[in-house]
Amino acid sequence: MSDPIKKTTIPNKPQKTIGLFEKYLTxxxxxxxxxxxxxxxxxxxxxxxxxxxxxxxxxxxVAILIWLMIYPMMLQVDFGSIKKIGKKPKGIIWTLIIxxxxxxxxxxxxxxxxxxxxxxxxxxxxxxxHAIAGxxxxxxxxxxxxxxxxxxxxxxxxxxxxxxxxxxxxxILVLFIPIVGFLLExxxxxxxxxxxxxxxxxxxxxxxxxxxxxxxxxGVITQKILLRSHGIKWFKEVFLPKLKPVSIVALLVTxxxxxxxxxxxxxxxxxxxxxxxxxxxxxxxFIFFLAWYGxxxxxxxxxxxxxxxxxxxxxxxxLAVAVxxxxxxxxSFAALVTVVGVLVEVPVxxxxxxxxxxxxx
Numbered sequence: 133m134s135d136p137i138k139k140t141t142i143p144n145k146p147q148k149t150i151g152l153f154e155k156y157l158t159x160x161x162x163x164x165x166x167x168x169x170x171x172x173x174x175x176x177x178x179x180x181x182x183x184x185x186x187x188x189x190x191x192x193x194v195a196i197l198i199w200l201m202i203y204p205m206m207l208q209v210d211f212g213s214i215k216k217i218g219k220k221p222k223g224i225i226w227t228l229i230i231x232x233x234x235x236x237x238x239x240x241x242x243x244x245x246x247x248x249x250x251x252x253x254x255x256x257x258x259x260x261x262h263a264i265a266g267x268x269x270x271x272x273x274x275x276x277x278x279x280x281x282x283x284x285x286x287x288x289x290x291x292x293x294x295x296x297x298x299x300x301x302x303x304i305l306v307l308f309i310p311i312v313g314f315l316l317e318x319x320x321x322x323x324x325x326x327x328x329x330x331x332x333x334x335x336x337x338x339x340x341x342x343x344x345x346x347x348x349x350x351g352v353i354t355q356k357i358l359l360r361s362h363g364i365k366w367f368k369e370v371f372l373p374k375l376k377p378v379s380i381v382a383l384l385v386t387x388x389x390x391x392x393x394x395x396x397x398x399x400x401x402x403x404x405x406x407x408x409x410x411x412x413x414x415x416x417x418f419i420f421f422l423a424w425y426g427x428x429x430x431x432x433x434x435x436x437x438x439x440x441x442x443x444x445x446x447x448x449x450x451l452a453v454a455v456x457x458x459x460x461x462x463x464s465f466a467a468l469v470t471v472v473g474v475l476v477e478v479p480v481x482x483x484x485x486x487x488x489x490x491x492x493x
Contacts, residue, residue, distance in 0.1 A: 161475045164384045165405075168391025169398055194389060194462065195342060198454040200382035202343055204375045205276055205450075206351030209298050220292065223427070223436040227296050230423045230444040231274040232307055239271025239415050240264065240315045243469075246411040248323065254407060259465045261323050263408060266469030268315045269455050271415070272308055274300050275446035279439060282446065282481055286488040288439035296443055304344055304448070309336045312455070332459055339455040383474075386453065390471050393463040408465075408472045416480050420445035428493070438488045446481055449474045 247255060247263040255263065276297050283293040316331045358367050391398070398404060423444040427437030452470040460466040 160380075160384055161387060161471075164387035165391045165398075165471075165475070168388040168393075171388065172392035173399065175392070194386060194457055195454070197382040197386045197389075198343055198450055199347055201379045201386070201450045202454075203347040203351055204372070204379045206301075206347045207355050207372065207375070208280070208294075209276075209301055209348065209351060209355075220436065222430055223292065223432050223440055224296060224299060226423070226427055226430055226432065227440045227443055228299065228303065230419065230426075230440065231300060232303060232311070234422065235274070235419050235444055236268065236272040236311050236315060238418060240268050240319070242411040242415045242418075243267035243271075244319065244322065246407075251407060254401070254404070255465075257323055261319060262460055262465035263469050264319050265316055265460065266452075266456050266464075266466035267411065267415075268319070269312055269459075269466065270412070270447050270449065270452040270470050270473045272311045272315070273304065273448035273451045273455075275443050276301055276304075276448050278446055278477070278481070279443045282442035282485055283439035285485045286438040286442070287435060287492070288442070289433075289435035292436055293439040296439060300443065301344075301348065304451075305340065308340055308344075308451075309333065312336060335459050336455065339451075339458045343451050343454045383450075387471060387474070390453070390457075390462060390467055404468075405472055405475070408469050409476045412469070412473050413476055413480055416445045416477070417484075420484050424488070434488075434493055441488070442481070442484070445484060446477055447473055449477065 243264045247260045247267070248257075251260065279297060280290075280293060282288075283290065313331050313333055313336060320331070355367070358371060362371070420441050423441035424437065427440055432440065449470060452473065453467065456464065456466040456470045
């Protein structure tokens, strides 16, 4: 009996590549880490001036930088594409199950096991709680930007990927706050030795408003105006590429700020980044393979299954970084975990791209 799932090959197919920034994102992040640690070490307490620039617990300089990261990606969202859901609902449903019914909870589980139990010799209970909180925030924010890159590299259906991302952007507005709040409260119950844990729902709501709603509305309005005045070709081939460096610079400056506040902590414990990275890497591979093989069982085409698995495996780290800073501060382990997520994501995702391409069906 022949295997119903057969690999196919396309002869003489040109190899797909990604931009310099995306390809070497881990290198840029590592350089940002080193620069931040150096600045924090030499500036000492004077760096605290930046952390004091807050309104309603939101750090203004970092808020501006993260907004500049998120706004360009929101320009690519097309909510008009959501009407296409009915044509291939199975892939969308599977994406939503992975991202919202499974991923946040498995991330919390792995973080709890590693940060609280396995790392007791290296992390205090308070640090463990903050690290778990950072992982929870990261796990509840599915990818909205880099997934277009991963989908492109694995021959995903670009239109269907757009639908998947657009639906997730809407779901974030509804489910991000209750899921993060529930898991943070549950974590507080499971770590009884930490007193007075308070989940700030007002801060969560403010973060979603500032870093999702406002750039999303601004992106949709800008997109409509520019498409009407200049057309889609100019918008995609001229405007978006020109805006891309803004996101890159904002990301790198944010990382420098974060690690400037974490500098002394990392110098004293140089292996802390590796420790924090382990459960994040395990979670990424776990979710990808669950989504990948589950999608194959559901008989999703490769062009739909591949981006669905990529969305589940990767994260909306810009939002996660912003929320972690707003809730726990620039110098917290929660913020550090979200940035470590950025550090490990690209090499891990490139390995999954290679897997998806080798196992094309």
